[in-house]
Amino acid sequence: MKPTRGILTILFVCAYLSFANCCHTFKNTEAEIKPQNEQVYTDKITGCIERANDAFQGKTIEHVAVKQQMLPHIFRDSIRHLVKLKSIRFEKCEIESIHPYTFRNLPRVVEIAFTGNNISEIKAETFARDMPVQILNLNDNNIKSVENFQNMPKLKRLLIKNNKISAITNNWFINSTSLQEIDISHNKLENLTANCFQYTKNLVKIDLSYNDISKLSKNTFDILKNIDFLNLRNNRISQIDGNAFVNNAVINHLNLGANKLNYLPTALMDNIKVKTFTITGNPMRCNCIESVTKWLERIEGVMVPLQGCTDSRLPYCVFPKILSLECEENIDNESVQRYMGIIKGNKELLACASDFFY
Numbered sequence: 001m002k003p004t005r006g007i008l009t010i011l012f013v014c015a016y017l018s019f020a021n022c023c024h025t026f027k028n029t030e031a032e033i034k035p036q037n038e039q040v041y042t043d044k045i046t047g048c049i050e051r052a053n054d055a056f057q058g059k060t061i062e063h064v065a066v067k068q069q070m071l072p073h074i075f076r077d078s079i080r081h082l083v084k085l086k087s088i089r090f091e092k093c094e095i096e097s098i099h100p101y102t103f104r105n106l107p108r109v110v111e112i113a114f115t116g117n118n119i120s121e122i123k124a125e126t127f128a129r130d131m132p133v134q135i136l137n138l139n140d141n142n143i144k145s146v147e148n149f150q151n152m153p154k155l156k157r158l159l160i161k162n163n164k165i166s167a168i169t170n171n172w173f174i175n176s177t178s179l180q181e182i183d184i185s186h187n188k189l190e191n192l193t194a195n196c197f198q199y200t201k202n203l204v205k206i207d208l209s210y211n212d213i214s215k216l217s218k219n220t221f222d223i224l225k226n227i228d229f230l231n232l233r234n235n236r237i238s239q240i241d242g243n244a245f246v247n248n249a250v251i252n253h254l255n256l257g258a259n260k261l262n263y264l265p266t267a268l269m270d271n272i273k274v275k276t277f278t279i280t281g282n283p284m285r286c287n288c289i290e291s292v293t294k295w296l297e298r299i300e301g302v303m304v305p306l307q308g309c310t311d312s313r314l315p316y317c318v319f320p321k322i323l324s325l326e327c328e329e330n331i332d333n334e335s336v337q338r339y340m341g342i343i344k345g346n347k348e349l350l351a352c353a354s355d356f357f358y
């Protein structure tokens with residue numbers, strides 16, 4: 001009986017040890033470590049990223065960066081008790097999942113980055129726990145589903161480009177009212193819901209380019225009165241409601257290039273002011289582009305070309321078969337077809353058009 005008891009004891013001790021140090025996330029993970037007032041060095045993390053880690057040699061750690069390691073799952077409580085930690089980054093670590101309770105007791109973290117991984121979903125409040133995060137970078141993942149980014153009162157920049165997000169819902173940002181910049185370009189966004197930015201009245205920089213948005217409905221950008229930069233290029237927008245923006249909104253730089261617009265509603269032009277405006281790469285009817293030009297003259301706005309589209313053969317506008325003097329505010333299939341006919345088969349010109357035309 002004795003040997004069995006010995007084995008049991010060993011098993012028990014192992015189980016106890018692995019429970020006490022229950023973090024399996026970072027087995028032999030190389031990390032760049034920056035202690036307070038000291039140089040960066042590289043060491044191996046073997047358990048959690050926490051104060052007691054051997055790699056930290058009892059030092060006060062400010063920054064940790066992990067690059068090109070194999071870390072498919074980030075488990076619960078695996079990054080914790082680093083009271084001076086300011087930033088933590090994971091780049092190209094093949095991460096597929098982050099437990100929503102990964103972070104604990106990190107009272108000074110202002111920047112978190114998980115870039116170039118393979119994360120597919122973000123659970124509610126994952127980055128909100130005991131942390132004053134200001135910059136959250138989730139660029140270049142495989143994110144399809146986001147529950148929310150709630151309760152991050154210090155969050156200023158959310159970078160989540162090149163993922164697979166199809167909708168921003170109204171509850172994403174409850175209690176995250178400091179947000180100033182969102183980059184959600186190169187995703188799969190379809191129609192934006194009304195008031196989707198209702199909690200983020202300080203938002204000034206919005207990049208929604210390279211998505212699948214087909215219309216901007218009433219009240220999409222309600223509350224936002226002063227936008228510095230709104231990029232909607234390379235979507236498939238054919239309709240914009242005259243009241244998509246709040247009355248008298250100022251949008252310093254508005255880019256609607258490479259969409260599917262035949263006209264810009266008069267109500268919209270009466271409603272907003274811009275400093276620069278881009279409309280290149282749309283099948284605009286010629287009499288409708290004229291009203292845009294007049295609008296810009298009136299408000300002293302400047303028409304700027306679409307970046308990367310220097311080919312002078314790109315049509316400025318298309319004449320419909322039936323010429324009318326007024327810009328008719330309806331979707332005009334014929335103009336779309338004519339436009340498509342001009343750019344069809346020309347790779348350079350196609351790059352300046354909505355992927356609807358491809």
Ligand SMILES: *[C@@H]1O[C@H](CO)[C@@H](O)[C@H](O)[C@H]1NC(C)=O
Pocket residue numbers: 094096118120142
């Ligand atoms: C990314 O994760 C998905 C599952 O969400 C998997 O099917 C795919 O193979 C992964 N891709 C890479 C490059 O690891």
Ligand SMILES: *[C@@H]1O[C@H](CO)[C@@H](O)[C@H](O)[C@H]1NC(C)=O
Pocket residue numbers: 150151174175
């Ligand atoms: C927002 O914050 C308030 C005050 O802290 C809290 O009572 C409320 O539950 C929070 N809302 C959500 C949806 O978390």
Ligand SMILES: *[C@@H]1O[C@H](CO)[C@@H](O)[C@H](O)[C@H]1NC(C)=O
Pocket residue numbers: 190191214215
């Ligand atoms: C988006 O709007 C377009 C145009 O009204 C409509 O055809 C399409 O079904 C809408 N898509 C979604 C996902 O609601």
Ligand SMILES: *[C@@H]1O[C@H](CO)[C@@H](O)[C@H](O)[C@H]1NC(C)=O
Pocket residue numbers: 333337
């Ligand atoms: C517009 O043109 C496309 C392609 O020729 C056609 O399939 C579609 O039915 C047309 N729509 C209307 C409203 O005429």
